[in-house]
Amino acid sequence: MKKIEAIIKPFKLDDVREGLSSIGVSGITMTEVRGFGRQKGHKELYRGAEYNVDFLPKIKIELVVPDSLVDRAVETILEQAKTGKIGDGKIFVFDVEQVVRIRTGETDEDAI
Numbered sequence: 001m002k003k004i005e006a007i008i009k010p011f012k013l014d015d016v017r018e019g020l021s022s023i024g025v026s027g028i029t030m031t032e033v034r035g036f037g038r039q040k041g042h043k044e045l046y047r048g049a050e051y052n053v054d055f056l057p058k059i060k061i062e063l064v065v066p067d068s069l070v071d072r073a074v075e076t077i078l079e080q081a082k083t084g085k086i087g088d089g090k091i092f093v094f095d096v097e098q099v100v101r102i103r104t105g106e107t108d109e110d111a112i
Contacts, residue, residue: 002065002093004070023072027063031059034055064096
């Protein structure tokens, strides 16, 4: 099993969620986060004053999938989240040693 974390632009969340559902991903967790990478934020004007916005709003999605679904899930996130512009985000893939569903006690792939 693998855990996939992806940092994406907020307006791409619905596209990514629908794409993952279509390939059989049964659940994701979404968190609103702020951060920056190479784009280093931007400047905004507010009431005539200029402000640096260092941390940009992003969405972090997390999902745990069986090994057989990892490549398709990563490919789907890439296809659905890509705009071709700076700040599209990143995808991280981690090994998962164990999963336990709290309600039933099911473990590993039965628990995802």
